[in-house]
């Protein structure tokens with residue numbers, strides 16, 4: 050149903066999105082476990098694709114867009130922010146790699162990303178990853194029925210600005226999700242509370258802060274996909290898909306449904322007990 054231009058899911062449809070979300074969570078966990086110095090991003094891609102297909106699900110990135118994205122994950126290393134194409138790139142000690150992954154179950158999508166350190170990374174990069182992941186949770190915790198998309202955006206921006214001198218990427222945003230990976234509305238990582246489309250029960254969104262150690266500006270490389278910081282600064286990226294239910298926020302791509310972090314932040318967990 051698209052009353053208001055936004056796709057509103059029934060509880061049964063949200064259960065299917067949870068299945069897709071758990072496949073994505075498991076794929077990301079498998080890739081995270083595989084990350085080590087010397088592995089290629091192409092090998093990580095096979096880990097994710099094997100996991101997704103073993104569960105009877107379909108990788109949503111494969112063949113997406115123009116030119117068609119050629120892989121199951123996006124693997125974005127160091128100054129690459131998002132949309133990196135996996136291949137022969139070898140990960141080295143001190144790198145960070147953002148792994149973004151989507152899966153489809155019965156036509157319903159899940160989408161999530163984590164940034165993983167390869168061995169030891171500098172303290173400022175550890176802190177960048179912490180700030181980016183916590184900004185994601187602050188954004189998720191700001192969502193409630195009757196609120197606005199801007200509440201999420203503002204919570205992310207406020208947390209990051211408070212945490213230090215970081216770049217908040219504006220060229221790419223979170224998004225609605227459901228019967229397609231990318232649906233309205235956009236969910237920017239900056240903005241004013243109380244603005245933007247209204248949040249309703251049955252709405253599902255992917256929230257995905259992209260934060261840099263330098264400036265916010267980005268460019269697309271000659272492969273037509275990889276997004277890099279124009280100043281070469283390191284970036285981090287974390288993403289979850291959530292649904293608003295009668296009870297609160299249900300983080301469909303978190304193994305625990307987001308329960309621990311939402312309770313830590315004092316907001317209602319919207320998944321099953």
Ligand code: MG
Nearest residue numbers: 149150160161
């Ligand atoms: Mg994603």
Ligand code: MG
Nearest residue numbers: 160255257288
């Ligand atoms: Mg996304």
